[in-house]
Amino acid sequence: MKRSLVSILLLLGMLLAACAPAAAPTAAPQAAASTEPIKIAIIGAMSGTNAVLGDWMKKGVTLAVEEKNKAGGICGRPIEIVIYDDEADPTKSVNLAQKVATEDKVVAAWATTNSTSALADIPIFAQYKIVQLTNGTNVDITNKGSAYIFRANPAGPAYETPLVDFLVDTKGYKKFALVTDTSAYGKGEADYQTAALKAHGLEPLTRQSYGIDDKDFTGQLTAILQTNPEVILFGGSEVASGLIAKQARQLGFKGQLAGGSAIATPKFNENAGADNSEGVFATAPYLTNDLNDQTRAFAARYKARWNEDPEVHGANTYDGTQLLMMAMEKACPNITGEAIAAEFHKISGYQGLQGTFNVQPKGETIDKTQLGVWKGGKLTPYTQ
Amino acid sequence: MDNVSLFLQTLVGGIGIGSLYALVALGYSMIYRSMGLVNFAHGSIYMIGTYLGIIWYRGMVMGLQVPYGVAFVIGILLTAGLGLILERIFRPLANMDLMLMLLGTIGLGYVLDNLAVIVWGAEGFAVKSPLPETPIMIGGVALLPQMLLLISVSAVLMIGLNVFLAKAKIGKAMRAAAQDRETASAMGIPVNRTNALTFAIGAGLAAAAGILAAPIVYVNPAMGSAVGLKGFAAFILGGAGSIPGAIAGGLTFGVLEAISAGFISSAYTKGIAFVIMIVVLMFRPGGIVGEVTVDKV
Numbered sequence: 001m002k003r004s005l006v007s008i009l010l011l012l013g014m015l016l017a018a019c020a021p022a023a024a025p026t027a028a029p030q031a032a033a034s035t036e037p038i039k040i041a042i043i044g045a046m047s048g049t050n051a052v053l054g055d056w057m058k059k060g061v062t063l064a065v066e067e068k069n070k071a072g073g074i075c076g077r078p079i080e081i082v083i084y085d086d087e088a089d090p091t092k093s094v095n096l097a098q099k100v101a102t103e104d105k106v107v108a109a110w111a112t113t114n115s116t117s118a119l120a121d122i123p124i125f126a127q128y129k130i131v132q133l134t135n136g137t138n139v140d141i142t143n144k145g146s147a148y149i150f151r152a153n154p155a156g157p158a159y160e161t162p163l164v165d166f167l168v169d170t171k172g173y174k175k176f177a178l179v180t181d182t183s184a185y186g187k188g189e190a191d192y193q194t195a196a197l198k199a200h201g202l203e204p205l206t207r208q209s210y211g212i213d214d215k216d217f218t219g220q221l222t223a224i225l226q227t228n229p230e231v232i233l234f235g236g237s238e239v240a241s242g243l244i245a246k247q248a249r250q251l252g253f254k255g256q257l258a259g260g261s262a263i264a265t266p267k268f269n270e271n272a273g274a275d276n277s278e279g280v281f282a283t284a285p286y287l288t289n290d291l292n293d294q295t296r297a298f299a300a301r302y303k304a305r306w307n308e309d310p311e312v313h314g315a316n317t318y319d320g321t322q323l324l325m326m327a328m329e330k331a332c333p334n335i336t337g338e339a340i341a342a343e344f345h346k347i348s349g350y351q352g353l354q355g356t357f358n359v360q361p362k363g364e365t366i367d368k369t370q371l372g373v374w375k376g377g378k379l380t381p382y383t384q
Numbered sequence: 385m386d387n388v389s390l391f392l393q394t395l396v397g398g399i400g401i402g403s404l405y406a407l408v409a410l411g412y413s414m415i416y417r418s419m420g421l422v423n424f425a426h427g428s429i430y431m432i433g434t435y436l437g438i439i440w441y442r443g444m445v446m447g448l449q450v451p452y453g454v455a456f457v458i459g460i461l462l463t464a465g466l467g468l469i470l471e472r473i474f475r476p477l478a479n480m481d482l483m484l485m486l487l488g489t490i491g492l493g494y495v496l497d498n499l500a501v502i503v504w505g506a507e508g509f510a511v512k513s514p515l516p517e518t519p520i521m522i523g524g525v526a527l528l529p530q531m532l533l534l535i536s537v538s539a540v541l542m543i544g545l546n547v548f549l550a551k552a553k554i555g556k557a558m559r560a561a562a563q564d565r566e567t568a569s570a571m572g573i574p575v576n577r578t579n580a581l582t583f584a585i586g587a588g589l590a591a592a593a594g595i596l597a598a599p600i601v602y603v604n605p606a607m608g609s610a611v612g613l614k615g616f617a618a619f620i621l622g623g624a625g626s627i628p629g630a631i632a633g634g635l636t637f638g639v640l641e642a643i644s645a646g647f648i649s650s651a652y653t654k655g656i657a658f659v660i661m662i663v664v665l666m667f668r669p670g671g672i673v674g675e676v677t678v679d680k681v
Contacts (some may be wrong), residue, residue, distance in 0.1 A: 047497075048606040051506035182651050209651035213610040215601035218397025219645025219653070222390050239602045242510070250519045251393070251526045271510045271602060273517065 015193045035073070037080035038328065038335055041100040043093060043121070044113035046085035049213055049239060052267055053113035053313060057135070058083060059306050060317030061110055066305070068325050075332035079325070086112055088183075089162045090120035090214075097121040101128035107337045108133065108324055110317065114140060115184040122146050130337040132326060137261065138188040142362040148341050150363045153312075153319025155352065157192045158367045159260030159283045164196035164233075166371055167258060167281070177224040178207040179217075179244055180235025186212075189260050190235035205229050210240065215244075215245050221251050234259030242271025248260060249276045258282065264372060264379055265311050274377035286315040287356035287372040287381050295353055319352035323365060326350065389524035394471050394646040395639060400531040400600075403538035403639020407593035408615025409622060409630035410545065411586035417562040417625045419583040421474060421485055425493035426590060427612015429470070432496055433463035433591025435504055438511055438598050444504075452514035459595045460588045467587030471580045493612075500605035507605025514603060534596040541592055542631050545585070549627065558582055562625075614641075623671025632672050637661065 042061055069078045080380045082104050093112055096190060100106045101124060108131035111121045115136035125132040126146040134141060134149070137156040142149060176197055180190035186209070194204055205227035208220035221244065224232060232248060232255065234241040245257050245268070257280045262268060264284035269277045289299035289309060298318065302310040310318075327344035328335060332377035347365075350357040357365045373382040374380035408430055415423045423429075437459020443449030450458070470492070477488045515529035549555040560568040561578045569575045594607075601607065614637060622633025637657060644656035664672065 047501055047506045049602070049604065051508070051604065051606070055507050107506075190584055209649075210645070213606075214641070214653070215597075216401045217645075218400075219394055219642045219647075220650045222393045222397075222646050223650065226390055239508075239510075243602065246517070250517065250528055252519075252521070271511075273510075275517070291386055 008264070013140065017238060023201060035077045037078045038074055038081060039080050039104055039106040040324070041106045041109040041111070042081060042083045043086050043096045043100065043109060043111040043117070044084075045088035045117075046083070048087045050088040050114060050237065052238070053088075054085065056311070056313035057110055057113050057317045059299065059302070060310070060314040061321045063305050063314075064318045064325070065304055067301075070313035074325060074328045074335065077335070082106065085108070086117055088112075088114045088117060090117045093117035094120050094124060097124040101125070101130055106130060107328075107335055107340060110134070110320070112136070113313075115188060119144070122149055125149070128337070129341070131324065131327075131340050133320045135313060135320065136185060138184045139192075140184070140188075142360075142364055146363070147345075149354060150320070150323070150338065150344060150359070150365060152323065152365060153261070153316040154285050154367050154369055155364060156188045156260065157195070158285075158369050160189055160192035160233075161199075162197045162369060162371065163258055163260065163281065163283045164193060166201070167231055167256070168197075168200045171256070173256065174202060174279050175228065175230040176202065177227055177229035178235060179220055179232060180203045180207070180209055181212045181214075181237060181240060182209050183212055183236075186236040188235075190233075191258050193233050193235060204233075210236070212237065212240070214240065215243060217247050219253070220244075221248055221253070224248075225251060225253060229255060231256040234263055236262065238262040238265045238267035239271050241259060242268045242277075244274045245272035245280065256281070259314055260284070261369075266309075269374060269377055269379075274374075277374040277377065278375045281382065282372050282379065284312045284365060284379075285367040285369045286312040287370050287379055291381075294351070298353055313355040319354055319357070320365075322352060323347055323350065323357060323359070386524070390522075390646070392525045394642045396525060396527060396531070398639035398642030399635060400528075400534055400638070401642065402403050402618075402635040403535050404593050404597050404611065404634075405614050405618045405629045405638050406432040406634025407589045408540055408611055409542065409618035409634045410542070410627065411590045411628040412616055412619035413622075413625055413627055414582050414586040414589075416619070417627075418558060419471075419474070421477060422489070422616075423474070423586075424486060424489040424612075424616075425470070425496060426514075426586070426615065427608035427610075428493040428496035429463065429466070429587050429608075430590040430611055430615070431608030432466065432500060433459060433587065434594030434598055434603055434607065435500060436462040436466070437591060437595035438603055439504075441514075441595075442509070442511065456592070456595050459591045464588035467584035468580050470587070471583035474583070475576065475579070493608075497605055497608070504605065506605060508602050508607070508608070511598040511603055513599035528600075529577035530596075530599045537592070537596055541589060545589070546627060554578065554581065617658065617661055621664060621671055623673040626671065626673045629671050629673030630663050636672065 044054040045055050065079045084096045086096050110133045115138035118134040118136040122144045125148050131192050132149045135153045139155050180186040180191045261284045263282035289295050299310055327340045330343035331339035345359055348358045355368050359365050371382045372379045392519035411426050437455045437529050439616040440450045440458050441452050477485050519526035519528045542556045557573045558578045561575045565575055618633035618637045620628030640660050641653050645653040
């Protein structure tokens with residue numbers, strides 16, 4: 001009996017230990033005590049199917065901050081990053097938003113990698129007057145009336161509208177099937193695709209959905225193939241869309257595949273396989289590291305730091321962090337969320353990796369994407 | 385595509401994913417039968433088992449790359465070994481209050497999930513199939529070689545397990561220990577050792593399922609939660625503790641899910657499958673096959 005009790009205590013200990021890593025902040029190296037660091041947070045999916053989004057965000061933000069700290073920081077103060085995992089779960093995300101606002105006392109936060117959680121966190125950051133950055137694409141994010149939310153990449157329609165326009169006007173396709181997940185991101189992208197099709201007087205033949213952790217899409221795909229589409233448009237995230245591309249080809253689909261920014265990531269290609277990604281169209285604000293001198297230099301620094309090539313999420317979190325730090329410098333010495341947000345809104349004409357940023361009143365910063373095509377496992381800009 | 389081949393295609397997909405659920409459900413069933421323990425860490429064991437096999441296939445251990453078949457066997461053996469260790473941890477929990485069992489196994493699941501993140505990172509990877517990725521077409525139905533491998537190897541494992549339990553001496557001992565621990569003990573059956581073996585077999589089956597499914601799904605430390613839940617549902621649906629029930633439950637659940645995705649609503653497959661499960665249990669509370677009463681106080 002005694003041994004049993006010991007075992008239970010041991011297990012309880014393990015349970016606590018298991019919970020601990022998710023809650024423990026990973027602090028950036030602390031600078032000299034005389035200059036108090038400026039704290040910012042990253043809340044995002046660091047585990048689960050969307051963990052890759054959190055990983056990219058962490059890498060893009062950390063690189064920008066480390067470069068700034070090396071160059072002397074903001075008004076002589078270094079920036080410190082605290083990182084939390086919300087597992088792409090809006091409930092956990094809101095709790096973490098509360099925590100960074102009240103316990104860590106950050107002035108700005110990346111929150112989050114996912115539209116669903118980003119939307120959930122907006123009231124918290126607005127209430128505590130903390131600058132909130134996201135690379136989620138759902139349009140509603142900037143329609144909630146918060147003066148503290150900023151989006152570091154184009155919103156959903158900027159991906160889907162030009163893509164659909166190209167497929168209809170240039171390629172002459174008329175029969176579209178949509179497949180997307182049930183998250184705010186997936187639902188949003190499919191809604192923008194539907195709206196873009198409607199502008200051409202077209203209706204999707206079918207719209208199929210799946211849960212974000214689903215792995216077998218035979219049911220959805222057979223339903224799609226039955227409608228005999230020319231194009232399957234992806235609305236969901238990179239891993240599932242890649243698996244769907246592979247399974248669609250295996251089920252004998254010969255038509256066109258296309259989608260927004262998730263389709264422009266290496267994860268899509270990895271899961272689809274180069275044979276199945278061949279000829280797939282994707283729109284993104286950052287198609288290739290080989291776009292210009294600025295992107296090539298960024299890619300080299302990113303690779304030196306993380307030992308892997310950056311993609312669109314690494315680039316947009318880097319861009320967003322640059323915008324944030326510019327606003328902080330302007331607000332100096334008054335480093336408060338309120339002052340930073342006010343300066344953030346004034347930024348215009350900043351030349352970032354994704355193009356020219358002009359911050360809009362609702363918190364949009366950029367609205368252009370480019371069209372790319374997968375060729376031999378590489379995404380290349382598509383010249384019409 | 386005509387309606388018949390459409391239905392058959394959906395059915396094949398359902399049987400494939402259902403075989404996966406069945407192997408996982410067998411693990412729940414084996415452990416429940418022998419120890420009276422519902423092991424909520426089983427989804428995590430499935431995930432760890434997948435990694436323990438696939439890391440060899442992908443050459444992630446000191447660059448040592450082995451063929452898929454060898455990695456499959458290594459993965460099963462390593463995970464079975466892990467099962468032996470876990471059984472030792474679970475042993476004191478086996479006949480305790482349900483609350484403590486729940487807490488203990490759920491906690492252990494978290495520990496395993498976090499260990500996987502620490503060892504292999506949170507980001508997952510896609511696994512290349514050892515078989516051709518082009519499907520075999522039969523009567524308008526596309527059969528993916530890896531899916532056929534999953535279905536056939538699962539079938540062999542399930543039949544093998546049944547034969548083992550029915551015929552082998554140690555298999556009979558395991559059944560005896562499952563039925564009545566005290567009497568089995570009095571008859572000279574080493575109950576703890578048979579339980580350990582049961583646990584090892586359950587863990588090994590989960591690893592087999594994961595390694596077979598890896599080229600079809602995406603491997604990451606979170607992969608166990610959804611499959612663990614559905615395996616558990618299959619275990620309940622088939623009849624808790626029944627071996628044929630776990631197989632029937634797994635296949636039924638997989639097919640239900642695929643059919644609801646293909647013909648009812650794709651957005652709510654999980655909901656629909658679980659609703660049907662609840663309805664079945666309302667009319668057959670013992671599950672499809674029937675319950676093995678575990679009577680341990």
